[in-house]
Amino acid sequence: MMDTFRTFVAAALASSSLFADEPVDFSYQILPLLSDACFHCHGPDENTREADLRLDTEEGLYGLLKGDAVVKKGDPAGSLLYQRITATDPDDQMPPPKNHRQLKGEEKELIRRWIAEGAEWGRHWSFEPIKKPAVPGGEDHSVRNEIDAFVRARLRGKGLTPSPEAEPETLLRRVALDLTGLPPAPDLAEAFLRDYPQQGEKAYEGLVDALLASPSFGERMAMYWMKVARFSESDGYQLDQVRSQYPWRDWVIQAFNRNLPYDQFILEQTAGDLLPNPTQDQIIATGFNRNHMINGEGGVDPEETRIEVVADRTETTSTAFLGLTMACARCHDHKFDPITQEDYFRFFAYFNNVDENGKSGHQAKPFLELEVPAAHRQQVEAYQANTKHHHISFPEGNRIRVAVMKDREGEPRPTHILDRGTWDQPTREVTPAPPAFLAGAQDYPANRLGLAQWMVDDENPLTARVTVNRFWELFFGRGIVKTQEDFGIQSERPSHPLLLDWLAADFREQGWDVKRLCRQIVLSATYRQTSVRDEESQRSDPDNVFLARGARFRYPSWMLRDQALAVSGLLNEELFGPSVRPYQPKNIWFTPTAGKIRYEQAKGEQLYRKSLYTFWRRTIAPANLFDASPRRICEVNVRRTNTPLHALVTLNDVTYVEAARVLAQEVLRSHAPQEAMVAAFRRVLLREPQEAELGELQSFFEEARQYYQANPGEAQALLSVGEAQSETEQPALLAAFSNVALLLLNTDETLTHQ
Incomplete structure (x- = not known):
């Protein structure tokens, strides 16, 4: 439960700062505070309850304790609850100092405000029936669908301005990876970038529909469900x-x-x-x-x-x-x-x-x-x-x-x-x-x-809310409710509670249609915003809770692996069948299984299947998939870290090195080195390199080529990584360009949803 406590602290701070200009809401703000600080001794569990006092029920909260009102509506000073949480005498203070659960000053102020405002009672928000709220109105012409109406209304209330739409190349990469786990196929990318300047919305909708119809959509969604x-x-x-x-x-x-x-x-x-x-x-x-x-x-x-x-x-x-x-x-x-x-x-x-x-x-x-x-x-x-x-x-x-x-x-x-x-x-x-x-x-x-x-009954208040929140996180990096695993009293407050309920109600009304929900999300102006930060939103909303800009977060490791295979042309897109065993260290399973099970690597095309089909041993998850779950228990939170240690995989793992070499070989086959650099850049990032970027790559390439010309053994060692054959009469050239391709696979733009 300690993770829950830490999560709650963040939620309480959000409630007292981000939402400070709104009336105090019992179910969103006060109930979680009481739960964290008070319920251990005055909550649902009768085995640990003390003083015959319950703060988790309406009767207990508004009742009397030894003749004193626990909560006196409109009168904080006359409320025993407020008296005890603000007491300075350790013998009177609640929670007791020995429990190390004291409320912070802003949390005590929230309780004071709640009592002063009338101490309205309510059930926890997620246990209340789902009711479809009215869609906010307004004259905002940037609104593309109901999602935008709710998000823009929230932004107006916070004094924040939405960001403009991302560049077509950025949007293309973003939506393709979000919906299929892969960069777009070259023909699909070419058609979209050609048609978008003239056709705009029609071209984007066509792109989205093509991605939703791709078999890779099911594989992308299944990858999350495996965990x-x-x-x-x-x-x-x-x-x-x-x-x-x-x-x-x-x-x-x-x-x-x-x-x-x-x-x-x-x-x-x-x-x-x-x-x-x-x-x-x-x-x-x-x-x-x-x-x-x-x-x-x-x-x-x-x-x-x-x-x-x-x-x-x-x-x-x-x-x-x-x-x-x-x-x-x-x-x-x-x-x-x-x-x-x-x-x-x-x-x-x-x-x-x-x-x-x-x-x-x-x-x-x-x-x-x-x-x-x-x-x-x-x-x-x-x-x-x-x-x-x-x-x-x-x-x-x-x-x-x-x-x-x-x-x-x-x-x-x-x-x-x-x-x-x-x-x-x-x-x-x-x-x-x-x-x-x-x-x-x-x-x-x-x-x-x-x-x-x-x-799945309409009376169930949880299932639809939990479901739409899950899908939302896949596209924005965090759910409307951040605590995916916990919609209970210690959950974090929804950033957009009306939007959450509207999406949940609409999802049920429309037959629990997953593709329709995903389409709604990616067609929204909210999703399509640039992720570039401006000073205003960075200062007011550094974590992008209210979505004044596009989401920015590190892609999961399985997606990075599949992306490298895809842009190199190595990816085996075969569907279904037994799990496979791609590149891993030879004795990776030896110690966890006390020497009883050996790792035998697959061969040929099986090495290049999508990460979804990788054999997953519970005692040790695939070593090249950092942040991977061991899959011993149900996990709904996305593990997401961003450390320099990731580069030990993305710069050195056989899959990435081989993919870079094959990509280099492919572009050099039909281009001179300088043109090949542009072609490789376009293949990985779907855009033209800027002059400064191209200059950096050229300098890096020349330095690498000189090194490999002086060290032919090193060039040969690099070109021998992986099973794919090297075809070149200029090993120093190919080795140097393989380094360029590997560099492209490791740029922040390649590794990051933006």
């Missing part, structure tokens, strides 16, 4: 045995590409096997809840393992679709949100009836035997054989086993609240149900299908 779904084809723990779960990954790609409505996306992953006459694909979709780690080591108790994987499903589902930190209620009532331990185990009960055996790898029942091409089966077998634990049996023929969900037949397995969450300490029996503080489940069956139907 949320903790997808890996290994079990984790020390043995970390290999699975064949890739058909589930392929289902996700197909779902995004065929624009499966997002409510159906949730239904099929949660309970596809319980749908009437489920198809094979709908059963494969349930692999979402079998992507968890599983301990196949000797000596483990099968029931303990089973309880842990059911808990994983409980916590993954609540985080992935509802934005709730339900894991905090496994051992006791949630300290901040109104989630009781009983709520946790009633949610747990939805997943507690799976007919599973606790085994690992290919023996992990329940599974679906799936017919696959012979080459796929051979590849899976080859990877399985690459271990000292080669005792895995396969079904006959060209079949593999995919872990899926299937409930037990007969009476459901009983579920009990576990004392302190411990697997062998059952107490009271409970039945399946969503958290009691959220309404609307009474009309649905008490199984996983009923849970899924409740999550």
